[in-house]
Amino acid sequence: MSKKLLIPLGVFVVLCAFLLVGLWRDPREVPSPLIGKPAPSFVLAQLHEPAKTLGPADLKGQVWLLNVWASWCVSCREEHPLLVELGRAKVVPIVGLNYKDESVAGKRWLTQNGDPYNVSVVDRDGRVGIDWGVYGVPETFVVDKAGMIRYKQIGPITAEALEKKILPLIRELQKS
Amino acid sequence: MSAAGPSQDANCTAASSSRLPFVAIACRPPSTLADAPFEPGLRPARVDVPAGSAVAAAASVGAHHARRLALLLLIAVVALSPLMAFAADAVPTEKDPVAASRAVKLSEKLRCLVCQNQTIADSNAELAQDLRRQIHEQIAAGRSDDEIVDYMVARYGDFVLYQPPVKATTVLLWAGPALLLVLGFFGLVRILRAHRGQAEAPPLTAEEHERAARLLAGDKEKDLS
Numbered sequence: 001m002s003k004k005l006l007i008p009l010g011v012f013v014v015l016c017a018f019l020l021v022g023l024w025r026d027p028r029e030v031p032s033p034l035i036g037k038p039a040p041s042f043v044l045a046q047l048h049e050p051a052k053t054l055g056p057a058d059l060k061g062q063v064w065l066l067n068v069w070a071s072w073c074v075s076c077r078e079e080h081p082l083l084v085e086l087g088r089a090k091v092v093p094i095v096g097l098n099y100k101d102e103s104v105a106g107k108r109w110l111t112q113n114g115d116p117y118n119v120s121v122v123d124r125d126g127r128v129g130i131d132w133g134v135y136g137v138p139e140t141f142v143v144d145k146a147g148m149i150r151y152k153q154i155g156p157i158t159a160e161a162l163e164k165k166i167l168p169l170i171r172e173l174q175k176s
Numbered sequence: 177m178s179a180a181g182p183s184q185d186a187n188c189t190a191a192s193s194s195r196l197p198f199v200a201i202a203c204r205p206p207s208t209l210a211d212a213p214f215e216p217g218l219r220p221a222r223v224d225v226p227a228g229s230a231v232a233a234a235a236s237v238g239a240h241h242a243r244r245l246a247l248l249l250l251i252a253v254v255a256l257s258p259l260m261a262f263a264a265d266a267v268p269t270e271k272d273p274v275a276a277s278r279a280v281k282l283s284e285k286l287r288c289l290v291c292q293n294q295t296i297a298d299s300n301a302e303l304a305q306d307l308r309r310q311i312h313e314q315i316a317a318g319r320s321d322d323e324i325v326d327y328m329v330a331r332y333g334d335f336v337l338y339q340p341p342v343k344a345t346t347v348l349l350w351a352g353p354a355l356l357l358v359l360g361f362f363g364l365v366r367i368l369r370a371h372r373g374q375a376e377a378p379p380l381t382a383e384e385h386e387r388a389a390r391l392l393a394g395d396k397e398k399d400l401s
Contacts, residue, residue, distance in 0.1 A: 030289060033333040100302070126306050133331040135289035135303050 032133050032152045039066075039143045040131040044121035047098050047106055054095065054121050056147055063173045064093045065166075066141040067117070068129065070101040071109035073137040079156035080113050086162070087116030092170050096120035099129050099137055142166060144173045275315050282311050282321060286328055287336050295338060 034040070043055040067083060069076045087094055096117035098106045103122055110120070123129055132141065133152075142151040151169055153161055280297060286307065288299035296304040296311075307328070314324050328336045340346050380388070 027292065030333060030335045033330060126302075130306060130310060130331060133333075135332065 028136075029154050030135070032149070034133050034149045035152060037149060039141070039147050039149050040128070042121075042123075042128045042131065044097075044123060044128060047096070047103060047110075047120035047122050050103075050122070054119050056143065059093065059095070059143070060147050061145055062093060063145055063170055064095060064143050065170075066095050066097055066132070066143060068097045068099050068132075068134050068137050068139045069120075070099045070137050071105040072101065073099075075156045076138045077113065079138055079158075080116070082157050082159060082162055083116040084114040085116075087118075091167070092174075093118045097128065097132075097134075098122050099134065100124065100126045140166075142169055142173070145176070275312075278321065279308070279311050279315055282315075282324055283308050285325070285338055287338055289332060289336065 039056045041056055043053045043057075046052045046054055083094065086092070094117050096119070098120050100123065103124075106120070106122075110117075126134075132139075136154065138156055140153040140157055141149050144150050150173060151166065153166065157166065283297035284295050286296045288294050288296045288301055288304040288307075290301040290303050291299045294304075296307045298304075310327075311324060314327065319327075325337070334340055334343075340349060342350055
């Protein structure tokens, strides 16, 4: 084979390599620019006790999870058993952000499916969601003791993501 | 901003929910129609209502004439629905035309992260509506265009921009087409040069000149030898 023919073959192989890598990447997983940055502050009313509020400032000094959920969200049901299990194990405080939901529907949903959250707060119009860069439900953030966002799970938490990424990260962050 | 906006959006939602491992990215709160703040006016989905009831009324009467009338009404409503969709898409919420056009320009620069190939101006996804609301509010609060764009980038990253910024990581993206053009130009020059060498035929020998002269004189038979 002449050398000239090798050039288009080389270009083709490189192109194939790029396309192959592209096959395994999910274009919907947009990396968050907030990772490594301070968690955006908020003060929101609690779902079960609307007179009380909660915000990231109240959780400083501990590692915690923020899970964005809603009663209208279908794939929240998918991850919910894992969250309930995690909540029962009391490894880490879990704060629920009840995103663009009716409080009554949200409370009913928790009664039916189990409530893994230490506290759920109400983001009725989705403004806090925007501050956190939420673009779909569910999403889950890991926040460290200093109040920095360290990890974002886009879409439902899977058993694999929990065991291989989230739990090891939480343990590491709790040690430091 | 197009007449096809809302219907495209509906397609997008359907397509993404079937493709996604997590359906809820395409999920919308059930109140989408009820409390959409920036989309007053009719949506195509509502078009069915008057037409459907007209058909039902016609059936109960049972008269052929009424049924035909209902059909005409249905056709008229369906035919007009793109106009209604456009009207729903284009209604500005500001009284101030300058602020309204700024809001539209800005929302055409920003990507909707739910329907990723639409701008937030085009998309009717819940998130796009919320982000349009943010833009309107921030314009009203006197923020500059750059400040609003920075606000979006801080939350959603460079991906939210339809036109990616020039950075170390995007140099190839920006310079790539020019680079390819230059490479192609040099390649073309090389090929043309190589061909020009071949195209220039060597000068004729005396023998060939003689033969050409014979041919031109029409002496074909001798040439066959």
